[in-house]
Amino acid sequence: MKRKTIVKAHIIATSIAVLTIGCFFSFSLIAEIIGNQEFIKQVKTGILYCLPVLLFAMPILGITGKKLAGKSQSPIVATKMKRMKFVAFNGIILISLAIYLYFRAINNNIDSTFLYVQIIELLFGAINLTLIGLNIKAGMKLSGRIKINTAHNMV
Numbered sequence: 345m346k347r348k349t350i351v352k353a354h355i356i357a358t359s360i361a362v363l364t365i366g367c368f369f370s371f372s373l374i375a376e377i378i379g380n381q382e383f384i385k386q387v388k389t390g391i392l393y394c395l396p397v398l399l400f401a402m403p404i405l406g407i408t409g410k411k412l413a414g415k416s417q418s419p420i421v422a423t424k425m426k427r428m429k430f431v432a433f434n435g436i437i438l439i440s441l442a443i444y445l446y447f448r449a450i451n452n453n454i455d456s457t458f459l460y461v462q463i464i465e466l467l468f469g470a471i472n473l474t475l476i477g478l479n480i481k482a483g484m485k486l487s488g489r490i491k492i493n494t495a496h497n498m499v
């Protein structure tokens with residue numbers, strides 16, 4: 345496969361990851377703030393149905409990233425790889441929490457336990473969005489879209 349095509353797939357997978365996780369995060373937060381049980385149920389159901397999209401995009405992101413990295417010794421690539429491992433690990437936790445919250449919501453168990461688990465899920469979501477953001481910035485340095493600052497070239 346041409347490098348250009350792999351970069352395209354990498355960018356599409358990045359966009360899907362940002363859009364899905366960003367939407368899951370915002371809708372969960374808005375639903376919690378509004379506090380309407382029906383809306384919470386709809387949001388949790390929507391997230392569950394959209395999970396496969398994310399489950400499809402994340403491995404593509406990792407695989408295309410690895411292909412683009414090749415045998416690169418760049419510290420930026422090494423940092424991206426480390427972050428990707430955290431993103432994947434947090435992702436597994438996020439998926440488990442999303443399924444748990446879905447079942448609690450549809451069974452009308454929207455109580456204090458639901459709220460605590462929801463807060464934990466939002467925290468993990470924020471961590472993953474930050475890590476993805478840092479990987480985007482690092483990726484844009486690798487592709488030359490943004491200049492590498494030699495004093496901070498690990499970011």
Ligand code: HEM
Pocket residue numbers: 351354355358405406408409410412413421422424425428431475476477479480481482483484486487488489
């Ligand atoms: C959360 C995971 C990741 C995100 C969000 C991400 C995002 C990006 C973005 C936005 C670009 C810039 C593409 C462009 O503008 O042309 C990029 C480039 C790149 N990424 Fe990633 N990436 C991720 C994971 C990885 C991993 C795990 C690796 C491999 C270690 C990797 C290796 C690269 C390389 C080598 C480039 C430069 C491609 C080129 O030659 O233009 N990425 N990445």
